[in-house]
Amino acid sequence: MPGTREWVTTDLAIADSTIAGWGPREARETVDLSGAALTPGFVDAHMHLESTKLWVDEFVGAVLPHGTTAVAADPHEIANVFGVPGVVALAQAASKLPFTFGICAPSCVPASHFESPGAELGSLELAELLDEHDAIGIAEFMDFPGVTSGNPEVLAKIATAGHKRVDGHAPGLSGRQLDAYLAAGVESDHECTELEEAEEKRRKGMWIFIREGSASRNLAALIGTVLLHGTDRVALCTDDREPETLLHSGHANDCVRLAVAAGARVEDALVMVKSNPAESHHFDHLGWLAPAYQADVLCFDNLSSFEPARVFQAGKLVAINGAIMPGAVPTAGPPQWMRSSVHLETLPGPSAFDLVPPLGGRAHVIGIESRSLTTRDLVLDVTDPASEVARIAVVERHRRTGRIGLGYAHGFGLTHGAIASTVAHDAHNCMAVGAIDSSGPPDMAVAVARLAEIGGGQVAVRDGHVLAEVRLPIGGLMSDRSIKEVSEEMRVLADAALNGLGVTIDAPFMQLSFLGLSVLPELRITDKGLVDVMKFALTDVAAT
């Protein structure tokens, strides 16, 4: 499909990795694709590799068959754990793969000064990634208060971008605050949830990346802006997709399918995963089936499933009918040091998790709900079993400080044992939730000890025994196994939490992983203690 959004019947001539032209040519090799609809490879406008829990070679092997040949990735979880060397290691591994893995320089590491990541990235580190390691731009600028208030350090980070893209993250921002955010130089947003929000942002020149992740799904709410005003400065993105979603729904092609189902013209939906995201991220060689462009070509037998029958990347056939060609995706593992990221001076014992309730029992409790990442600042009597609270802890795991933050959470339903995770945005310290009764602290200690032993991951423990676990030895964030194994481990772990520990909430590990993110409302916890996000201050557990 060409730039005029027609379908044209033609031969396509490819020379090495590049499209040489249209029409018949004398060729060393010809492939008969008669009847197939050809499109450029799909480009995911914004995603986090870490959310897939896969290392980059496994990720590429998982999404190429779905037609994704390029992404703009924000490796800010890796950056929180390993800093610039982690991002560079990812870039080096990705460079060996048949894929355009564009890396954005993470803008907000740490997310706030309440968090204790393994590394911090200032404007010097961003400049290093942009100038020396070919970062394609600056990743989602989550610290929008810092931008709109004109914080000099924040503005210095934006200035490092030069002519490269500065991606934004501005949920609900509008009016003067949005104007200030844009005037500072931020250019895109993938956090719109309401049509009017997307409309205002587009009117003001912002690129809108419509997100269809595993949890956050905004396409149905936002497609109206495309139906009303066309596709200018709109692209589709996956943001956070888990292995199971990749396996069962696909990747960028799933976004296209949903856009068409929601009423978009096929051609317009395709523009939002080809030329538009390519243009947005200055992938000047991608997004068109035209001379001089890289020969990333998808061949569809039909356009209803949007599952390509063949995928060519840089002129080479890499996937047929959903399966990678043997040898097409080489192994490109992480360096050994990325497998060592859980650093504890001593393993904390049960007593380290045994928070003494405040006098009278009334405490600030993190209130969570299914299908929402917003927590509420509840005040409950934590000594009253009817309050149904659990213990929560954050064990600093990067710098051997021994610091542990303790508090209470409500909503997990967990009544026995403990769960724990080294995936814990954004600092990715070791978070644990344990039963409020006396079984909690020892099982929390066992869970944390197990994560230290396996180099990170997610685990469910009861009565001192590990019920199930997902091993994530790469930075405590990513597996070194196949997507199928990771997906199955995650399913078994979720079952164990639900059936073995009394957990009632959906996606307990996903919920757990966000309870440390000290910039989301209302109440969070880090290794430094309870954070009242609305006051942007540490706060006591005891309610006054």
Add this chain to the structure above:
Amino acid sequence: MPGTREWVTTDLAIADSTIAGWGPREARETVDLSGAALTPGFVDAHMHLESTKLWVDEFVGAVLPHGTTAVAADPHEIANVFGVPGVVALAQAASKLPFTFGICAPSCVPASHFESPGAELGSLELAELLDEHDAIGIAEFMDFPGVTSGNPEVLAKIATAGHKRVDGHAPGLSGRQLDAYLAAGVESDHECTELEEAEEKRRKGMWIFIREGSASRNLAALIGTVLLHGTDRVALCTDDREPETLLHSGHANDCVRLAVAAGARVEDALVMVKSNPAESHHFDHLGWLAPAYQADVLCFDNLSSFEPARVFQAGKLVAINGAIMPGAVPTAGPPQWMRSSVHLETLPGPSAFDLVPPLGGRAHVIGIESRSLTTRDLVLDVTDPASEVARIAVVERHRRTGRIGLGYAHGFGLTHGAIASTVAHDAHNCMAVGAIDSSGPPDMAVAVARLAEIGGGQVAVRDGHVLAEVRLPIGGLMSDRSIKEVSEEMRVLADAALNGLGVTIDAPFMQLSFLGLSVLPELRITDKGLVDVMKFALTDVAAT
């Protein structure tokens, strides 16, 4: 008008030179524009300053009132005369003006090895302009045979562009030749004359700049591609507009008016002179009335004439109702050395122009026709008065070589005296046409002597006297006078040629200025002699 192509009612907040946001603000100054339609300043996607015969300050003063606030200019005439220093001098003058004068690095100086310009530009010179003097890209790549044949020097020039735009010039190029031209890295074209030609180029990802110049007017033929397929990668440009056209028809706003008259939606027509050309040339700060963009704002009382009632450039009011605000456009003259460009060791006398007819009289004659820049290779008996030929000469004027090329032309109608011009694409040597009778050579000598005396320009001479002239002392290409004076001088000169010398063809000086361009079919003349463009070789005047 915002990116969604709606019209929105709002206040616009401007801080210094930048749009700060939408909606009411506490302001130092407010301007009541109620009822006005606001658009971004217009961007001309491709033009040659030299065609306007105005120096840049006068040009800016002429087009700002029409709403043009930015251009992508190809100064390749100046480059042929002065090389890199001439282009840099233009850039320095332009930098003092309230205007975005984007300069492209001229790609094809000289046009061919048959021409003798004042300077040559290789890839080193292009790199110097791009890297040290902020050239925005590479200007129209006219040497398409050099590109498609893979000439290493030509490809080296393209490679200097890096991520900047490489503009093209590919009249009629299609199929495999077009594919090769694109594959080499050329990205735009402003030479389409047929709808199908534009359609093919757009399908293949090329930016199409639809041209409405003084002579070449392609909008009516090409607007169909916009009506059929929208505005993706389409922009409008003026290419070559003469002073009279600027005065009476306008500039980019005239292109918008014509596009709307031809059936384009107002909003689509506007996109082609604002965000599209800005995007094409990476004017990242132009083309939108959105926060962070430069406050180039046009206020229209109505959208039928597309003559703005007010023009703001970088936040400052620069024009009202077609008139520049006093002091808004400072004088920014050229350096003194640009006024010295006609270099002759000695003035050629009449005998230097007296070509002895070939034995038998039959000669190759340059055949010209009104309203066409293509010449024909005629064979006529130049000793027969019925052949109605004139003498033609090219006097090298850059390097004091004393070289003069002599030949014959048919079609001017000139029966007495002589005309001469230092505007003579692309090398801009001194061209003269004189009567075939014995009055021709002395009047040609007087005409050339007069141009040497005034530092270049265009002149009509009869019986040893100057009838009329346009003084173009800046490089022999541009005036130092006002647009009204230049336009009036040109009118008087054309009258003198028509009424005093018997000229019958339209626009004789424009025709004359292209007879030395050795890459246009079929027969041309340079200081080295007659050029058979179809054989791409020098050829004898005598017909065999």
